[in-house]
Amino acid sequence: MASMSTRETVVMIHRLLIVLLLLSALPARANERAILVLGDSLSAAHGINHNAGWVALLAARLAKQKWDYRVVNASISGDTTGGGLARLPAALDRYHPVILIVELGGNDGLRGIPLAEIRSHLGQIVRLAKHRGIRVLLIGVRLPPNYGTVFTERFQALFHEVAQAEAIPLVPKLLAGVAENPQLMQPDGIHPTAAAQPRLLANVWPKLKPLLQPTPHVPLPPAAQHSLDPNRMR
Template identity: 50%
Template sequence: MSRLSAIVVVLLLLPWASTVTAEADSRHDDTRPGPVLVIGDSLSADYGFERGRGWVSLLAERMREHGHDRAVVNAAISGDTTRSGRARLPRALEEQQPSVVIIQLGGNDGLRGLDLGEAQANLAAMIEVSQAAGAQVLLAGVRLPPNYGRPYIEAFAAMYAELAETHQVALVPRILAGVGEREDLMQPDGIHPTADAQPVILDNLWPALIPLLTHSARE
């Protein structure tokens, strides 16, 4: 089996995880900001290692260390695409009433070679519904492997940049920067980072997230 075929098979067979929260009770009162909602795929769902060691759980700990008194709700599901994420986001927004939404989706669309026009439209809809609900948005992207060809890879990367500029949202173009290039931080499938990589992923996201946390704390 070729490496490309193995990648696709792994993604298609990923288990669908249930929604979990990084804190036992994600409900919030009127005296503190709403939670941070993470809607993503296996890169945010603790895939391949012990639950609770992923970057979302580490985010909850770091926020507490920096005095941000709010929950982190992990609504990531392994194997998720932008289409399914778009379908389930409205309910999550209604239930959680987040102040910040981190959208970490699109990688499975790209790895499956799905139409990028549809993926971009789905992500745009997710950004718009999050903003309409009063949440600030951080868009987190990934880079595709080189065997997908330069035109598709470049169009995929441009999708995130265009969305961030059009909708004026924070962007982390590559959440796996400093991770994907290191075999010691990647699982044997070559797609998913290890538990040891999770602090690096959080460090990639944190600078873009701090202003959103600070701003929403004032509202």
């Protein structure tokens, strides 16, 4: 094979530079898709190492299973549905998630905020995300039994009501299989231990997985394909 002339080399380099410029102008690739977690202390790894929390474990599982998603944990200890609603627009603008996981309401219940107000806030959060084409997963939480059977049952029911009204999937109880076991709860009886976090993820995963989508194929633009034509590089 004859060696390439200086002119041919320059032409090839020029074409490769064009291809690189075209690729850099492509929309964000699939590996930049974000899952945003809007939660409170149960998702903020309260009282344990941040990397041991269920949200961090979710990110690790997605990476291990080759799902092209990054997880953004926007959870704040002590947050309420009202607080989450107030900060959600800025979070959506910043991270552009394709999936929103909502885990809020526990602090509302502990503070005795009216159930109708909690329900309204959750509904607004869901609709705000859906209006932008974002898939939403709602996570229900429970209140300690000392709040009374009637109130705790009505509180638990509001998550089902919101999920049904908005036609979104629901994890009924984030702490299912955990809250009943004192060894998996921190001394305050509200927050799960590090050892409980894999169980929390196990509760979330079956409802989250159907919302995940394979990496989409992003074809090269015609101009890039034209520049890479080996017959034109001779």
